[in-house]
Amino acid sequence: MKSILLLFVCGFTTLYLNAQPQKKIAGKSGNPVFPGWYADPEGAVFGKTYWIYPTFSDKYENQVFLDAFSSSDLTHWTKHERVVDTLNFKWAKKAVWAPSIIKKDKKYYLLFAANDIQSDQEVGGIGIGVSDKPEGPFRDHLGKPLVDKFHNGAQPIDQFVFKDKDGQHYLIYGGWKHCNIAKLKDDFTGFTPFANGKTFEEITPEGYVEGPYMFMRNGKYYFMWSEGGWTGPDYSVAYAIADSPTGPFKRIGQILKQDPKVATGAGHNSVIKHPGKEQYYIVYHRRPLGETNGNHRVTCIEKMEFDADGLIKPVQITFEGVDADAIK
Template identity: 25%
Template sequence: MPAWSTPLADPAVLRTADGWIAYGTGPVQDGRAVPAAFSPDLVAWQGIGNVLVALPDAAGDSYWAPEVCERDGAWWMYYSVGHGDRGHLIRVARADDPRGPFLGQDVVLTPDELFAIDASPCRLEDGSWWLFFARDVLEHERPGTHLAAAPLLTPSSMGETLSILAPYDDWQLFARGRVNYEQVYDWHTLEGPHVVVRDGTLLMTWSGGSWQGPGYRTAWAWATAPEGPWTVPDDGADVLLRSDEEFIGPGHNSVTVGPAGQDVIAFHAWDEARTGRYMHLRELVIDADAPSMRVGEPLSGSG
């Protein structure tokens, strides 16, 4: 069973002073985007409505994969917006409260990219901030959507963007013969990066393949600095979640801290009828020394 009975794709779960807020991808309603829900315990969830004030129509009509962090006395939401599945670029919005409303800052963080999505902010142990995201790369043996990172110099400005991980396996194929940018590609996809830091080690979870079907998977890699090199475990140990008797297309996750101080992974998966993507919560077992990661049991009381 999912953690919440309402669909919530791309769940980004944030711990706050009085509980947890899950933000996700959903339709614009009454001039607002980004559906959200609150839980006092990661078990019972209640919707709090859409929390991002939508931009003018020229920016786009599709708002994807928000993540929120607290910095400099405010709450900052990073997300992409585009027209349908085209032209997405990453933007930032600010709020005085994690429940919103979040207001756009009139800045595009990735103006030079063809397509950029799935922005995830991360504060390193030295106090610096980085933004991890996915972007389209055409000149590569596996063209498609790759992972990148850039320093967040301020909450609304970035430094130089670095390529950090490219598709490396056939399971990351999104579609063969996909028409994009007026050319035909065997398109590969890595997306949804999310980084946690443990004792100087950066552990990144991410998803690959096509989000539309059962081939979608969640995997991980590790590094000692954002710029890498990023190491991918061998022999299939890179995959954390894949379709099985319980999940269809599990992916696009975030990591939060649970009530007992444990690491918790939040991700979406399709319902059996493929009508929506629902949030699931599981314990995440991290060993920064090995390093290793694996998905554990459901939280007590959750699906």
């Protein structure tokens, strides 16, 4: 009985210690990279500054704004509060999720989902804000959602804006296990149909749940997404590679998942590439060990590497994070 009790105490102690914030190592980002409950992070680089735009992770009714974080080296982060506020988007009332930002013609466009609509009869969907600065404040670009209906079964959430090599911008989005791609107009006020007449093409790969992200490397299109349930330990990231932004995308495998010694529910990622070299980072959220609140998610960063065939190597989640890496 004493042996069983000792094992229980030791196991609980290990779980408790792993769930606590780890002491930051000098020259390392540490994980999470900044304090607070934040999820669905989008990483970006503007000039010589790294940015992360996450969801404020709380009850839906409290998710009425977005904060942003900037850094010159990935290790020291400055918080910019309420870069998006629903006070400036009259149709958005709650559940402001998964920002995606892009710079175009000296303007910054930030897209987000709001209201968690469950049908075409509800008000909400994907909105778009515009600002002269990456730290906002962002004002409503349209005065209404950019996407406010279900197309091909995709809930209008988890948006990502991808710029192709020919300058065409695409909106890639979707929850409820469906993913769409659409060609944005040059002024981001709507969409241009594809050659086949469709506005929303479905590109859902096997295993897709939500959280799409796309980037190019060596002429190939890498498509990443989240699998599993967002409140569960099985939340993870998988990917595919194609020769076109519209695919077809055949699932290659999973590259980010929980580590029972570090954290659970590792998913909903984006990617940051250092603009001066071939160095990639994966930005994602996870849930601290021992945490039972589904909304307790924190933002983390790890190095992302490729093998000789261009496949993404499995990512090991850590407490240490990444080395300082300034943009010179």
